[in-house]
Amino acid sequence: TQLLEQSPQFLSIQEGENLTVYCNSSSVFSSLQWYRQEPGEGPVLLVTVVTGGEVKKLKRLTFQFGDARKDSSLHITAAQPGDTGLYLCAGDAKTSYDKVIFGPGTSLSVIP
Amino acid sequence: SAVISQKPSRDICQRGTSLTIQCQVDSQVTMMFWYRQQPGQSLTLIATANQGSEATYESGFVIDKFPISRPNLTFSTLTVSNMSPEDSSIYLCSVVGSRGDYGYTFGSGTRLTVV
Secondary structure (H helix, E strand, O other): OOOOEEEOOEEEEEOOOOEEEEEEOOOOOOOEEEEEEOOOOOOEEEEEEOOOOOEEEEOOEEEEEOOOOOEEEEEEOOOOHHHOEEEEEEEEOOOOOOOEEEOOOEEEEEEO | OOOEEEEOOEEEEOOOOOEEEEEEEOOOOOEEEEEEEOOOOOEEEEEEEEOOOOOEEOOOOOOOOOOEEEEEOOEEEEEEOOOOHHHOEEEEEEEEOOOOOOOEEEOOOEEEEEO
């Protein structure tokens, strides 16, 4: 069974601090996606990583895909209150085309 | 990427009743997906809805409880039947985004409370 784990589950930090969120699995994924979900909204795709070792940057967010394509990290530099939300990683499911499985999420709160 | 309109955005329903959630996409899509997100938790796939065929349900979800319609390539409905308080969740529909990013586009969700 494919499973994605995320850590930490909850994170509360001061504005301006840096943080890293981790997404791990024992399974190999052909791609991993990161989403952010704000209260009352559906998840919004931030990035997809496809190649082992790949690093992608989106303003203050840096995403990395592990060399073995089993894990990924999201690093936020100088966090802002607007970064508050639930961060979800998702990976392609082996059982069906176009289906993904989601990790349990990391709830981030950035305090002004 | 596609734009999804989902309604209602929220509802409070009585135990034993049913609620139908609608999802309209602004472009034609082959597959639509329905997810449940229980309070404070991640997303669990309920079923995949293909136009012209019966929906494919994930383990733990059955058609009698969550009937799905997919009358055309831009629209789908999910009904939550004979509701109990345990059905209180956010229900989300989604479609595959553009092939370039492999991601999903989600509706804004329906927050259901069963009392």
